[in-house]
């Protein structure tokens with residue numbers, strides 16, 4: 001199932017009270033609600049081939065975190081994959097591409113193709129991580145913003161919820177401001 005935009009509220013014949021409640025509910029969903037829902041919900045069970053081939057060097061990034069165009073470009077250039085060669089046989093490329101396309105992010109925030117087709121350069125990613133200081137990203141306990149699992153303890157299962165974020169071990173207390181794990 002793909003990420004679905006919110007169903008439009010039908011105003012006709014709806015009592016004012018109901019409208020007010022709907023707007024409140026919508027505001028909760030869009031704003032203070034579970035932000036994760038915007039990028040990954042509903043979480044799709046990963047294609048076994050995807051986990052096998054694309055989680056060898058890093059976590060299996062959720063398909064819903066990049067738009068289809070970014071996945072497509074990436075799958076077409078696996079021999080030059082962020083400074084490494086991640087080439088696969090044609091059948092695997094086809095199978096994974098089809099699955100990524102079907103499960104790519106379609107939600108408003110994810111629709112935009114980020115620089116270098118990196119999740120870690122998406123506008124929403126930058127916003128969600130504004131409390132994380134530059135030193136933390138570069139620290140040897142993290143190394144890269146792409147290393148989600150350094151902080152998201154259940155990233156391998158596609159779970160990025162706030163309750164499963166931890167301050168990386170070995171980082172020292174110095175950068176801890178803004179963390180509430």
Ligand code: HEC
Nearest residue numbers: 053054056057061082084085086118119120121144146147
């Ligand atoms: C040989 C190792 C290797 C394999 C296999 C591999 N990758 Fe990567 N991938 C990398 C490296 C290295 C980076 C850059 C990480 C960094 O910047 O710290 C990367 C980065 C990425 C990023 C961007 C992360 C970000 O910054 O948001 C995505 C998305 C990605 N890979 C998807 C895939 C997919 C899809 C596959 C399977 C077809 C795959 N990778 C297979 C090594 C690999």
Ligand code: HEC
Nearest residue numbers: 035036119120128136142145146147148150151160161162
């Ligand atoms: C250095 C640690 C660190 C790394 C690495 C990291 N994150 Fe995060 N992430 C955080 C922190 C801290 C928050 C903010 C939690 C908060 O607002 O309380 C966050 C928030 C998020 C959220 C929003 C969660 C929510 O429920 O609001 C998502 C989604 C997310 N990160 C995805 C990723 C992905 C995908 C990667 C890898 C490409 C990644 N993060 C890498 C620390 C990290």
